[in-house]
Amino acid sequence: xxxxxxxxxxxxxxxxxxxxxxxxxxxxxxxxxxxxxxxxxxxxxxxxxxxxxxxxxxxxxxxxxxxxxxxxxxxxxxxxxxxxxxxxxxxxxxxxxxxxxxxxxxxxxxxxxxxxxxxxxxxxxxxxxxxxxxxxxxxxxxxxxxxxxxxxxxxxxxxxxxxxxxxxxxxxxxxxxxxxxxxxxxxxxxxxxxxxxxxxxxxxxxxxxxxxxxxxxxxxxxxxxxxxxxxxxxxxxxxxxxxxxxxxxxxxxxxxxxxxxxxxxxxxxxxxxxxxxxxxxxxxxxxxxxxxxxxxxxxxxxxxxxxxxxxxxxxxxxxxxxxxxxxxxxxxxxxxxxxxxxxxxxxxxxxxxxxxxxxxxxxxxxxxxxxxxxxxxxxxxxxxxxxxxxxxxxxxxxxxxxxxxxxxxxxxxxxxxxxxxxxxxxxxxxxxxxxxxxxxxxxxxxxxxxxxxxxxxxxxxxxxxxxxxxxxxxxxxxxxxxxxxxxxxxxxxxx
Ligand SMILES: Cc1cc2nc3c(=O)[nH]c(=O)nc-3n(C[C@H](O)[C@H](O)[C@H](O)COP(=O)(O)OP(=O)(O)OC[C@H]3O[C@@H](n4cnc5c(N)ncnc54)[C@H](O)[C@@H]3O)c2cc1C
Numbered sequence: 406x407x408x409x410x411x412x413x414x415x416x417x418x419x420x421x422x423x424x425x426x427x428x429x430x431x432x433x434x435x436x437x438x439x440x441x442x443x444x445x446x447x448x449x450x451x452x453x454x455x456x457x458x459x460x461x462x463x464x465x466x467x468x469x470x471x472x473x474x475x476x477x478x479x480x481x482x483x484x485x486x487x488x489x490x491x492x493x494x495x496x497x498x499x500x501x502x503x504x505x506x507x508x509x510x511x512x513x514x515x516x517x518x519x520x521x522x523x524x525x526x527x528x529x530x531x532x533x534x535x536x537x538x539x540x541x542x543x544x545x546x547x548x549x550x551x552x553x554x555x556x557x558x559x560x561x562x563x564x565x566x567x568x569x570x571x572x573x574x575x576x577x578x579x580x581x582x583x584x585x586x587x588x589x590x591x592x593x594x595x596x597x598x599x600x601x602x603x604x605x606x607x608x609x610x611x612x613x614x615x616x617x618x619x620x621x622x623x624x625x626x627x628x629x630x631x632x633x634x635x636x637x638x639x640x641x642x643x644x645x646x647x648x649x650x651x652x653x654x655x656x657x658x659x660x661x662x663x664x665x666x667x668x669x670x671x672x673x674x675x676x677x678x679x680x681x682x683x684x685x686x687x688x689x690x691x692x693x694x695x696x697x698x699x700x701x702x703x704x705x706x707x708x709x710x711x712x713x714x715x716x717x718x719x720x721x722x723x724x725x726x727x728x729x730x731x732x733x734x735x736x737x738x739x740x741x742x743x744x745x746x747x748x749x750x751x752x753x754x755x756x757x758x759x760x761x762x763x764x765x766x767x768x769x770x771x772x773x774x775x776x777x778x779x780x781x782x783x784x785x786x787x788x789x790x791x792x793x794x795x796x797x798x799x800x801x802x803x804x805x806x807x808x809x810x811x812x813x814x815x816x817x818x819x820x821x822x823x824x825x826x827x828x829x830x831x832x833x834x835x836x837x838x839x840x841x842x843x844x845x846x847x848x849x850x851x852x853x854x855x856x857x858x859x860x861x862x863x864x865x866x867x868x869x870x871x872x873x874x875x876x877x878x879x880x881x882x883x884x885x886x887x888x889x890x891x892x893x894x895x896x897x898x899x900x
Contacts, residue, residue, distance in 0.1 A: 407459075411469060414454055415526065415534055415561050422448070422559075422851075423532035429851050431555055433471075435501055436494075437820040440862040443853065450559050452500060459562065465523055467564040470500030475668075477565075478661050486567040487660070489515035490761075495668040499563040505820060506552045506772055508786060509664070510602040510618070512761035513595055519551035519772055520764045521566050527558035530851030534561075545768050549842045552771030554819055554859065556852045557843065571620035573629065574601070574663045577655045578648065579615040584741055587613035592737065595760055595783060602663070605758040606649055610748055614649045618663055630656045646673040646755060672757060672790050725799040725822055729753055732788045733806045734815030736774070736781035743787055746809055750802045752795050757788030770838050771819070771855070779814025786818075800824055819859045830856055 422429060425448045432449040434441060455469035458480055466481055466488060475495030481487050491497075492507040501507075503525060507518035515521055524539035527546070535558075538547050550557055581587035591605055594615065602618040645666050648656060658666070729751060735743040737760060747756060763782050765773050774784060793799065803817070803824050810817045811833045817823065843849045853861075 411455075411457070411459060411562065414469075415528060418450055418559065418561070419528050419532045419534050422450070422528060422530070428853055429530060429559065430853070431500075431559070433498075433501070435505075436497060437505075443858070443861055447853075452498075452559065452561075455500070455561055461567075463567065465564050465566055467562065468499050469562055470560045471498045473498055474502075475665065478664055481567060482570065482572060482661055485569060485571065487570040487664070488565045489521045489568050490518045491664065492518070493664060493667045495665040499565065500560040503550060503563055504553060504555050504557075504560055506818070508759060508761045510604040510616075510759060512759065513603050513783065514598055514762065515568070516762045516764040517551065517772060520762075522547075523564040523566055525550075525560055525564065526562040527560050527846075529558050529847045530849070531847040533847065535846075545842060546846060548766050548768035549770050549838070551769060552819065553839075554771075554855060556855045556858060557848045558846060558852075570601075570660055571622055572660055573621050573624045573657055574618040574660050575621045575655060575657050576616060576618045576645065576648070576663065578653055579617070580652065581613040581615070582611055584611070584613070584744070587615065588740065591615055591758075595737070603760060604645075606646060607744060607754060607756040607758065608649065609754045616645055616649070618658075620660070621657070624657055628657045630658050631662055649755075672788070673755060727793055729789050729791065729793050729799070729802070731790075731803065731806065731821040732786050732818035733810045734774075734817065735785050735787060735810060735813055736779050736815065737783040737785050738781045739813050740785055740787075743785070743809065743813075746805065747787060747789055750795060750797055750805055751789060751793050753789050753791045753793055755791070757786070757790065759786040759788065760784070761786065768838075770834055770842070771816075775814040775833060777814070778812070784815055819855075822862060823859045824863060825856070825860060827856060 428447040430444050430447040430449055431452045432444070433452060452471050455471040456473075456476075457469050458466065458472055458476065459469060460467040461480060461484075463486065466477060466486075468477065473495060474491050474497045477488055477491065477499070478495070490507070490509050490512045492502060492509055497507060502518040503522055509518075512518075524537045524542075524547075526534065526536045527538060527550075528534055535543060535546070538550075540547055546557070550560070579590060581590060587605070591603075594600060594603055594617065600617040601620055603615065605613060605615045607613055733743065733747075740758075744756070747753070761784050763774050763784050765776055765782070774781075793802070795802075799822070803822060804826075807817045807823070807825055808829070811829060816833065839855065840849070843852070
């Protein structure tokens with residue numbers, strides 16, 4: 406793929422945007438739990454064609470916007486290089502990571518994904534093309550685009566910096582049975598920056614594990630946990646949480662497997678939601694056969710679609726009342742209060758704890774903290790992915806998280822179900838800066854407003870309560886989740 410071919414693709418899209426006057430969106434389903442019905446009435450830009458790596462050097466990798474994390478890892482790691490702060494799954498795209506928000510377990514050193522972007526190209530709402538947006542060229546757009554979730558422009562190319570790496574990592578697990586000892590160890594490790602990667606887990610109220618990974622050079626083949634790439638069998642081992650549940654002290658992984666450790670297992674999700682036992686296979690088969698064909702998009706039995714359908718029973722509107730997938734941002738200094746709130750509202754465990762350096766800049770809008778309220782430069786992503794074990798309404802839970810996060814100068818992830826109050830939202834983020842940017846770069850008339858986009862589901866949820874999918878979820882999914890919850894310990898521990 407050459408830059409000339411890339412430019413032709415960009416030109417084609419630019420022309421189609423100029424001709425069509427509807428609102429613009431990408432054609433991606435992506436990674437979010439919002440209702441995407443709004444896309445049906447908008448001009449869908451096929452960003453999937455931007456799937457080529459344009460150039461690699463020792464310092465950078467230059468990619469079209471739909472190049473995935475998996476493609477990057479497999480290109481750079483054999484050359485001893487990696488992109489810092491990539492999210493831990495192989496199918497996120499660089500356009501999505503820049504337009505949305507992404508972090509990884511080395512973000513505590515390198516900041517969010519967007520902090521490691523050198524420059525990028527966009528197509529604006531009027532069809533104009535802006536190239537090489539950087540700290541020095543259109544810097545307002547460079548800093549402002551992170552976290553705008555596709556409401557500013559279509560990203561077509563992203564160039565990212567590379568850092569050195571080795572092919573293997575040794576992972577160590579540090580177990581703690583009180584918040585106090587966990588916090589002391591965690592804050593010390595973050596401050597010292599002696600580990601290449603850090604994340605932590607709250608296994609239950611007083612059970613914590615810090616996971617540190619470090620590059621190693623000399624490795625005996627028999628010591629490596631998994632060696633086969635893309636093997637379905639590895640998903641159970643790949644989930645670091647499985648190692649924690651088994652109280653492992655350490656293990657060795659190929660770097661690529663470490664970086665994509667949650668791709669296959671969706672954190673610990675597949676342990677809980679993907680059927681492993683015969684009964685569960687039969688159960689999922691039943692659900693599969695009942696799901697309307699058009700939802701599965703295609704005829705005949707297909708293993709991939711079977712799993713997709715099985716997962717869909719926990720991917721429904723009604724599922725919010727039973728399953729949570731949400732990330733709240735909190736300052737490291739207030740982590741204890743955040744964990745107490747999550748425990749009180751959800752009793753959901755495990756929780757993912759991922760630290761990221763904030764790198765505040767005044768032109769950032771949705772990708773940094775509110776400095777007046779949060780002096781702490783270390784932001785923690787508290788990931789709550791699992792079955793809700795309280796009877797509190799999901800709406801009340803999410804609103805409590807949104808309020809807590811805002812009060813602490815940070816925010817809850819926009820990709821999950823959001824209930825942000827309009828006043829509260831724009832009291833936290835600068836509407837003036839956002840509107841000015843949208844006006845300047847011709848986004849106002851052509852891209853949905855961010856508040857509308859991330860809270861869109863609130864209205865459609867009301868409309869969609871009676872869909873076949875919702876009925877199926879309530880009928881089967883609830884019972885299924887109950888079964889999983891009952892067997893959670895066994896499912897996770899049995900590797
Ligand atoms: C189950 C789950 C697990 C997750 N795990 C992690 C994790 O481990 N680490 C982490 O950092 N994040 C995680 N996330 C959040 C995820 O990183 C972000 O939602 C990210 O933006 C998704 O990237 P994507 O390529 O799938 O983008 P999409 O979901 O397709 O897009 C994200 C946003 O960016 C916009 N966008 C996408 N492509 C373009 C483009 N070319 N031009 C303009 N706008 C565009 C879209 O409109 C959308 O609003 C998770 C989300 C889910 C649902």
